[in-house]
Amino acid sequence: MNLSLYQDKGTWLHNLDPRTKLIGVAIVFIICLCFNSPIYMAIIAFSVFAIALSARAQKALWTLRYILLLLIVFSVILWPFFTTGKTLIWSWGFLRLTKESLFYGIAMGMRLSTFVIAGLILLSTTKNEDITNGLIKMGMPYPLAFAFSTALRLVPTFVGAGATIVQAQVSRGLDLESKNILSRFGKFIPLAVPMFITAIRYTNRLSMALESRGFSPESQRTLYYEPVMKIKDWLILSFMLILLIICLYMRIFLNLGVVMPGRL
Amino acid sequence: MxxxxxxxxxxxxxxxxxxxxxxxxxxxxxxxxxxxxxxxxxxxxxxxxxxxxxxxxxxxxxxxxxxxxxxxxxxxxxxxxxxxxxxxxxxxxxxxxxxxxxxxxxxxxxxxxxxxxxxxxxxxxxxxxxxxxxxxxxxxxxxxxxxxxxxxxxxxxxxxxxxxxxxxxxxxxxxxxxxxxxxxxxxxxxxxxxxxxxxxxxxxxxxxxxxxxxxxxxxxxxxxxxxxxxxxxxxxxxxxxxxxPQTLSLFNRMGWEGKPLTVEAAIDLIEKNNLVKRHSLMRDAKNHTGNNNFFIKVRGVCFRYPGVDSDVLKDINFGVKRGEFIAILGQNGSGKTTIAKHLNRLLRPTSGEVIIDGKPTTRYKHNELARLVGYVFQNPDHQIFASTVQEEVGFGLKILGEDPKTIKRNVEEALAVTGLEGYEHRSPFVLTKGERQRVAVASVLAVRPEVIILDEPTTGLDYQHQKESLEMLKDLNKKGHTIIIITHSMWIAERYAHRCIVMKDGKILDDGVTRQVFADENRLSEASLVPSPIVRLSNWLGTDAMTVEDLAEELKLQ
Amino acid sequence: MRYALEMWKNTRMIVLVAVSAAIYAAALIAFKTAIPLIPGVTEVRVAGIFLMTFGILFGPAGAWGLAIGNLIGDIFGGTLGPASLAGFFGNFLLGYLPYTMWLNFFPFSERDYQWNVKGIKSWSAYISITVISSCSCAVLIGLMVDAIGIVPYEVVSRIIAVNNIIGNLIGVVLLIAVYDVTKNQLGLVWTDIMGIKPDSMSFRGILGSWLVATGAMAGIFAGFIPGLSVNLVSWSSLIFIIAGSLIL
CATH class of the missing domain: 3.40.50.300 (P-loop containing nucleotide triphosphate hydrolases)
Known part of the structure; x- marks a missing residue:
């Protein structure tokens, strides 16, 4: 079963060091947090979208189209009720809609979409093991990285086991097709218990096999695949850093790109 | 050193x-x-x-x-x-x-x-x-x-x-x-x-x-x-x-001299000591499809998983009569489990249809089908969840809405058949793998489905336990249940199945009376299957027998 | 906090982190697309039934497992972003508080590190910790996603709290079903794996539990008291929760 969002396309982003991409995405996240004006957010959102297209991530994006759409709708509807501004547009009873809060809602919708798109660029251009390797090289302790990568590897196995368990119980007569959410919760037990037991029976076998292969959490080990930072990685990272500094300067010292002061 | x-x-x-x-x-x-x-x-x-x-x-x-x-x-x-x-x-x-x-x-x-x-x-x-x-x-x-x-x-x-x-x-x-x-x-x-x-x-x-x-x-x-x-x-x-080793058992039973451990050694000994005459195996011309009174009919079934380009099953056709004992053989990935799962609608054909008792499976209600066709999955841990064996075995009946009296009676009977009397109040999780497998069988049995499908029911069991499980299935078959097993174990198919379906690459390679299927060693080898030693010896001798006991008897009669 | 770090020296605990993370993530993914409540943030969490069970049985491995599992849910679901960081810590708390508060949340706490289905102490500990851990997680995630502009605190914190409480209350059936086999058959209760006896109730533990509990309750219910600044109360709540967790 293939759940991974990775797309084997070989674009310029695929060839970057995973560290560059991890840090790059983090910088994009922070830049998004610098501004809450719709215009500024729009510029950021479209730049990130353009990068996504150059990474040929459109297929992965397409699968998330509903989430993206809902994010925008939710933000635009919700935020105006929970933030206040000066310029009143409309009011009804205690409900007030102001220009600032509406703009803020629109900006937040775009910010959230940008988060998702940026995350997707990372995931569709970087294999899971490269993400782990990048994290190790950035100082993540090996046992943690191992747990992370093993969990990533086990998820499809367990989703597959889950599907078999569903089939096993359905063939005994369990009816999972009712749409009632509460009764679904109840029917989850005949599924959750075998899932839990099957999975943790794995634990002892996996640990034994692991120790038999010389794994010990505290000692040093070689990293067979060593990611190497190339010149273009350094160039891109420097560019991103400069961009970040400019954005921080604009927000903190010039107070640009703000419709809702006091909020990120 | x-x-x-x-x-x-x-x-x-x-x-x-x-x-x-x-x-x-x-x-x-x-x-x-x-x-x-x-x-x-x-x-x-x-x-x-x-x-x-x-x-x-x-x-x-x-x-x-x-x-x-x-x-x-x-x-x-x-x-x-x-x-x-x-x-x-x-x-x-x-x-x-x-x-x-x-x-x-x-x-x-x-x-x-x-x-x-x-x-x-x-x-x-x-x-x-x-x-x-x-x-x-x-x-x-x-x-x-x-x-x-x-x-x-x-x-x-x-x-x-x-x-x-x-x-x-x-x-x-x-x-x-x-x-x-x-x-x-x-x-x-x-x-x-x-x-x-x-x-x-x-x-x-x-x-x-x-x-x-x-x-x-x-x-x-x-x-x-x-x-x-x-x-x-x-x-x-x-x-x-x-x-x-089967050849050795045969020699012991026949009182022949020598202790051959392989078919080749046995043949050498038989030829050298001129122990018995070879016949040419009578190819049984009886066609098992002669009578068309099928309980389950699989017609032109093709299947592919959504989003995958190739078919897992390619135009499968066969029928199952009431009271048959069928073994489905083949390598992993040949489509055995996939076709079996069509028989109780766990999977629905991409094209073609499966008809049970005159009605396509798609037109059955969910609980009707559960009563007609029971399916025992390969790994019992994929279904066991209850805190006692009794509860586990009665689960199917309970969700099908049976009254407590019927549940109690059927559970008792299922436990008796599977040799699990006295286990009622034990936790199924602490049982051995073989016992858990029997709990899984019992829980399907309790619903009394006409047809019982078992996916590799003997994986991980030793010879003794494999034999016990199969004897139990044989008894059920005698009581009128139709049994379909998926297995990798040749001796089990030879000894217990009336009929074998051999699959390869999503197609049926051979389908017939077990003796006939196993007589054609070349055909079997296309599916990378090899009969067990006793059947290879029986093929060589031209005898009908498929077990050590039968072969010994047949040879003594000659 | 000690065992949450020491466990990384134990192979079986590390594997248990991976296994519980994978179960949690698999359950999250299987139901993510089905019933989203606020897309990209929270959904009807059927996976919530695993929370207390992981926390109580696997202790620190359960806590890390939930944290990593949630992150993996975001990775496979395509919703990796700054909120994933909030999710990481919030879900960590969902596994961390059950095992640290089990003996310390006086007067609700259990006397021994065990689950006894017939013992009133086990039930009072389970239910009270369910409420506290669910609310703590809700306050932490709610504040962080509010701050970065994803969803308003008042909306998301209550959804998360209610969601986790429901999941955990149903999840008690799971714990009842698997406790015995996990402990006696598979030997996978964290105290046995690490070969330790958890510290019995201490002043420090009680203090930590109550700091967390106060923060969690205040953070969720402050909005119902008119005249209070939700912002101020919720941020102070978070400080209580973090401080309490650190000394637990």
Whole structure:
């Protein structure tokens, strides 16, 4: 079963060091947090979208189209009720809609979409093991990285086991097709218990096999695949850093790109 | 050459258990030897393997007495890393031994743990990858490999660490027949390279030509030495839950001289001593499809998973009559399970239809189908969830809305049939694998479906338990249930099934009366299947029999 | 906090982190697309039934497992972003508080580190910790996603709290079903794996539990008291929760 969002396309982003991409995405996240004006957010959102297209991530994006759409709708509807501004547009009873809060809602919708798109660029251009390797090289302790990568590897196995368990119980007569959410919760037990037991029976076998292969959490080990930072990685990272500094300067010292002061 | 392994009065019991898992084990293994360990389920074979690489008592704590020395050094004195370099251990469950995303990384994993420099790691991979037959797969994702290839990789990544001894604990039990051939041939290559190998296996064939055979029963070794000596002792093997070589059993029954362990040896003896005349096998012209009164009809079924380009099933047609006992044979990936799951609508055909009792499965209500066709999944752990056996077995009836009285009656009956009386209030989780398998069967049985499908019901059971399960199915069949089993075990199909369906690459390769299907060894070999020795001998003799007992009788009548 | 770090020296605990993370993530993914409540933030969490069970049985491995599992759910679901960081810590708390508060949340706490289905102490500990851990997680995630502009605190914190409480209350059936086999058959209760006896009730533990409990309750219910600044109360709540967790 293939759940991974990775797309084997070989674009310029695929060839970057995973560290560059991890840090790059983090910088994009922070830049998004610098501004809450719709215009500024729009510029950021479209730049990130353009990068996504150059990474040929459109297929992965397409699968998330509903989430993206809902994010925008939710933000635009919700935020105006929970933030206040000066310029009143409309009011009804205690409900007030102001220009600032509406703009803020629109900006937040775009910010959230940008988060998702940026995350997707990372995931569709970087294999899971490269993400782990990048994290190790950035100082993540090996046992943690191992747990992370093993969990990533086990998820499809367990989703597959889950599907078999569903089939096993359905063939005994369990009816999972009712749409009632509460009764679904109840029917989850005949599924959750075998899932839990099957999975943790794995634990002892996996640990034994692991120790038999010389794994010990505290000692040093070689990293067979060593990611190497190339010149273009350094160039891109420097560019991103400069961009970040400019954005921080604009927000903190010039107070640009703000419709809702006091909020990120 | 030194002594790689020497075991002296070794006993071990797990944790707070008083029952020893192994008791007073002694043994000497010299360099380059192949030692085969056989015994019934729970005899202590795995524990002995674990003790050899120090998992017992380091990982599994407990009461440890006696000692094992490896290359003159006490096993308990090794550190984890030293031990990994001295004794490599390969487990039955190949999925749980792979940690990486591609073949090369998997082979590197142990070496990374040993802190070898990067170029030495790649040197080791180069050195062993072709030997494993995985040369063309160096960068392949491990999840795309077949079971046999995965197990090869697991063995390979242990060998890459260059241990002086390789211990394999039932390395082929989870594999299909092709995968088993794959692993046994690799073991043969290792042997040619003078590696010391210790292997737990269930088939006496493996022990032929080994240097030592250790037979285990109830935590102890009850036979230890040259394999020929013990393989010809039918009673001893049976008492250890091991199926004796069939040719040997036949010779014993016939009172013929000689102790042939293989078909070839048996044929030699028969020809040399002129023991019996060959006939040409009468091809039975009876067509099993003569009577068209099918209970289940599978018509032109094709199936593909959504989003996949190729068909898993290609135009499948067959019928099942009431009261038949059918075995579906074939390698993994040939479509056996996929077609079986169509029979109770767990999967719906992409095209074609499945008709049960005159009505397409798609037109049945969910609970009607559950009463018609019961399905026992391969791994009982995929369905067991209740806190008592009684509750577990009664679950199907309960959700189908039966009244408590009926539930009680049916559960009692199902437990009686499966030999689980007295287990009503026990927790199903603490039972052995074989018992859990029977709980799964009972829980399907309790609903009293007309047809019962069992997916590899004997995986992981020893000969004795396999036989018991099958005898139970035979009784059910006599009571009128239609039985369909998916199996890799040839002797089971030969002995119990009326009819066999052989599958290959999503198509039916052969479908007919069991004797006919097994008479055509060439056809079977297209699906990489080989009949068991007694049937091969029977084919050669031109007799009808498919079991040792029947063949002996038939020959005596001649 | 000690065992949450020490466990990384134990192979079986590390594997248990991976296994519980994978179960949690698999359950999250299987139901993510089905019933989203606020897309990209929270959904009907059927996976919630695993929370207390992982926390009580696997202790620190359960806590890390939930944290990593949630992150993996985001990775496979395509919703990796700054909120994933909030999710990481919030879910960590869902596994961390059950095992640290089990003996310390006086007067609700259990006397021994065990689950006894017939013992009133086990039930009072289970239910009270369910409420506290669910609310703590809700306050932490709610504040962080509010701050970065994803969803308003008042909305998301209550959804998360209610969601987790429901999941945990149903999840008690799971714990009842698997406790015995996990402990006695598989030997996978964290105290047995690590070979330790958890510290019995201490002043420090009680203080930590009550700091967390106060923060959690205040953070969720402050909005119902008119005249209080939700912002101020919720941020102070978070400080209580973090401080309490650190000394537990």
């Amino acid at each position: 030194g002594v790689p392994i020497s075991i002296k009065s070794l006993s071990f019991s797990y944790g707070n258990s008083k029952e020893p898992a192994i008791k007073d084990i002694n043994g000497e293994i010299s360099e380059g030897e192949l030692v085969v360990i056989m015994g019934h389920g729970g005899a202590g074979k795995s524990t002995l393997c674990y003790a050899m690489n120090g998992i017992v008592p380091r990982f599994y704590k407990g009461n440890y007495k006696g000692n094992i020395s490896i290359g003159g050094k006490n096993a308990t004195g090794f550190s984890i890393k030293e031990m990994a370099g001295a004794v490599g251990l390969v487990f039955q469950d190949f999925e749980a031994q792979l940690f990486s995303t591609n073949v090369e990384l998997e082979m590197a994993f142990g070496l990374e743990n040993l802190c070898l420099p990067r170029d030495e790691i790649s040197g080791r991979i180069d050195k062993y990858i072709d030997f494993l037959g995985l040369g063309g797969k160096r960068l392949s994702d491990t999840s795309t490999l077949s079971g046999g290839q995965k197990q090869r990789l697991a063995i390979g990544s242990v060998i890459a660490m260059e241990p002086s001894v390789v211990v394999m604990d039932e390395p082929t039990s989870d594999l299909d027949p092709l995968g088993r051939v794959d692993i046994l041939s690799l073991a043969g290559l290792l042997r040619d390279r003078k590696r010391t190998i210790i292997m737990v296996d269930y088939d006496p064939d493996t022990a032929i030509g080994a240097d030592q055979l250790w037979l285990m029963k109830d935590s102890e070794i009850i036979g230890q030495g040259r394999p020929e000596k013990y393989l010809s002792d039918e009673k001893l093997l049976l008492s250890c839950g091991v199926m004796p």
